[in-house]
Amino acid sequence: MSASHAATGRVAEGGVTAAPGGALSRGLRIGLLFGPTVFGVTAAGVALPQVSAALEAGSAAVAWVLIAHALALGVGTALFGRFADSWGVRTSLLAGSAVLAVGAIACVAAPNLGVLVAGRLLLATGSGAMAAGGLALLAMTAPELRARCLAVYGAVMAVFAAAAPLLGGLVTAWPSWRATVALPVLSLLAVPFCLPLVTRPGSGQRIDYAGAAALAGAAGALLVAIQSGTLGLPGPVAIGLAAVALLLGAWVLRRKDGFVPRPVVADRRFVLAMVIGVGIFGGLFATMYAVPQLLAREYGWSVLEVGAALLPGAVVGAVGSRMAGSLTARWGRTVLAGVAAAAGLTLGYAGLAGGGPWPVVVGAALGLAAFAVAQVVLTAEMSGRIPPPQRGAGMGLLNLTFFVGGGAGSAICGALAGPLGLTAALAVVAVFPLVAAVVAVASR
CATH class of the missing domain: 4.10.860 (DNA Excision Repair, Uvrb; Chain A)
Known part of the structure; x- marks a missing residue:
C-alpha cells in the first residue's frame, strides 16, 4: 500500500479510524516522541557521580534520582494511558507536556537532592504521558501498516538507547549534570508533529x-x-x-x-511479558546506577569515557531490535532471551570474578542491547494482543510494571552497595536479566 493511499484513512480494527501517514513517517514521529524517555535512566545514570559530588549526597541517596524517575515514569505511563483512552490522545499529550516542562525546570534549578528528586518525579510523570501517547498512536496504526511502523519505531528507540550513554557524558561534561537529568524534556519537540496523527476521540469513560x-x-x-x-x-x-x-x-x-483491567491481567501472555520486562528493566536500571559510579571511583574513568565505552553495546541493541522487529513472536523472544542471558552472565562474572573494568562495561552494554530489543518485541506482541478499548490502559499497566521493576533493581543494588560493595551488588542483580531470559525462552 502506498503512503498516499494510507493517508486517506480507513476504519481499522475495533472501529478505530486509522490515522493518516505512511508507516515510515508514523514510526519516526512516534519514536521521536517516546525516545527521549530512555534518557531519564541511561543518560542520567552516567551523571550520578557528578550529582553525588555536587549535592554532597552518598551513592545510596543519589540512587533515588533513578528510583524516583522509574516509579513516576511507570505511574505516569499507566495514568496517562487511561487519560488517553478517556480524554483522547491530544488532550493527554498537551497535559503531559505541561507537567514535563515544569519538572525539567525544577531539575535544572534544584538546590539540593530533595528538590532534584521531586523535580524528577514531575519530569518522569510528564515523560510517562509521552510514552503513553506514543503507545496509543501505535495502536491507531492500521493493521496492514503496523508491522513496518513498529520496525521503524524500534529502530528509532534503539538509536536513542545507543546515543544515551555518550550523550549523557557529553552533556554532563558541558554544560552540566543538571541538563543531563532533564534530557527527557526533548520529547516536547516531537509533540507538534504527533498531534496530527490523532484521529480517535476520547471515550469519556470514568477514570x-x-x-x-x-x-x-x-x-x-x-x-x-x-x-x-x-x-x-x-x-x-x-x-x-x-x-x-x-x-x-x-x-x-x-x-x-x-484502574487495572481484569481481562488484561488475566491473560497469561500478558503476565509473562510483565515478568520478562521486569527482568530486563531491573537489570538495566541497576547496572546504570552501579557501573558509572564503579568506573569513576575504582578506575578513574571520566563521564565521557563511560559514555563512549557503553556506545558499542547500545549499537548492537539497535541492530538486534531492528532484526527482532522483522521476526515472528517466537524468534523475536529467542533473540531477546539470548541478549538478556549474555547480559546476566557477563554481569555475574564481573561481579564474582572481577577482571578489571571491561567485563563490567560489556555487561552494561549488553543490558542496553536487551532493553532495546525488549522495547520492540514486547510492544509488538502486546499492542496487537490487547483489545482496542483496553489498549491504552493495558499498555500503560505493562510499562508501569516494567519501570517499577527497574526502580526495584536500582533500589536493591543501592541497598546492597553499602554492605557488599558495588561490584558484588552487580553479581546479585545479574539474576534479573537471567530470569527474563529463562521466561522468554519458556514462553515462546
Missing part, C-alpha cells in the same frame, strides 16, 4: 482515580521497603510498608472495572 492512587502508593511503598536499610528505617517499618504494598495491590486488582 478510577482511587485505584490509580492506590497502585502508585503500592509501588512507592514497595520501593521504600526495599531501600529501608539504606534509609535507616526499623525492621517493623519495612515489614509494614511491604504489607501496605501487598494490600493496596490486592485491593486494586479486586475492583471491578477499576
Whole structure:
C-alpha cells in the first residue's frame, strides 16, 4: 500500500479510524516522541557521580534520582494511558507536556537532592504521558501498516538507547549534570508533529482515580521497603510498608472495572511479558546506577569515557531490535532471551570474578542491547494482543510494571552497595536479566 493511499484513512480494527501517514513517517514521529524517555535512566545514570559530588549526597541517596524517575515514569505511563483512552490522545499529550516542562525546570534549578528528586518525579510523570501517547498512536496504526511502523519505531528507540550513554557524558561534561537529568524534556519537540496523527476521540469513560492512587502508593511503598536499610528505617517499618504494598495491590486488582483491567491481567501472555520486562528493566536500571559510579571511583574513568565505552553495546541493541522487529513472536523472544542471558552472565562474572573494568562495561552494554530489543518485541506482541478499548490502559499497566521493576533493581543494588560493595551488588542483580531470559525462552 502506498503512503498516499494510507493517508486517506480507513476504519481499522475495533472501529478505530486509522490515522493518516505512511508507516515510515508514523514510526519516526512516534519514536521521536517516546525516545527521549530512555534518557531519564541511561543518560542520567552516567551523571550520578557528578550529582553525588555536587549535592554532597552518598551513592545510596543519589540512587533515588533513578528510583524516583522509574516509579513516576511507570505511574505516569499507566495514568496517562487511561487519560488517553478517556480524554483522547491530544488532550493527554498537551497535559503531559505541561507537567514535563515544569519538572525539567525544577531539575535544572534544584538546590539540593530533595528538590532534584521531586523535580524528577514531575519530569518522569510528564515523560510517562509521552510514552503513553506514543503507545496509543501505535495502536491507531492500521493493521496492514503496523508491522513496518513498529520496525521503524524500534529502530528509532534503539538509536536513542545507543546515543544515551555518550550523550549523557557529553552533556554532563558541558554544560552540566543538571541538563543531563532533564534530557527527557526533548520529547516536547516531537509533540507538534504527533498531534496530527490523532484521529480517535476520547471515550469519556470514568477514570478510577482511587485505584490509580492506590497502585502508585503500592509501588512507592514497595520501593521504600526495599531501600529501608539504606534509609535507616526499623525492621517493623519495612515489614509494614511491604504489607501496605501487598494490600493496596490486592485491593486494586479486586475492583471491578477499576484502574487495572481484569481481562488484561488475566491473560497469561500478558503476565509473562510483565515478568520478562521486569527482568530486563531491573537489570538495566541497576547496572546504570552501579557501573558509572564503579568506573569513576575504582578506575578513574571520566563521564565521557563511560559514555563512549557503553556506545558499542547500545549499537548492537539497535541492530538486534531492528532484526527482532522483522521476526515472528517466537524468534523475536529467542533473540531477546539470548541478549538478556549474555547480559546476566557477563554481569555475574564481573561481579564474582572481577577482571578489571571491561567485563563490567560489556555487561552494561549488553543490558542496553536487551532493553532495546525488549522495547520492540514486547510492544509488538502486546499492542496487537490487547483489545482496542483496553489498549491504552493495558499498555500503560505493562510499562508501569516494567519501570517499577527497574526502580526495584536500582533500589536493591543501592541497598546492597553499602554492605557488599558495588561490584558484588552487580553479581546479585545479574539474576534479573537471567530470569527474563529463562521466561522468554519458556514462553515462546
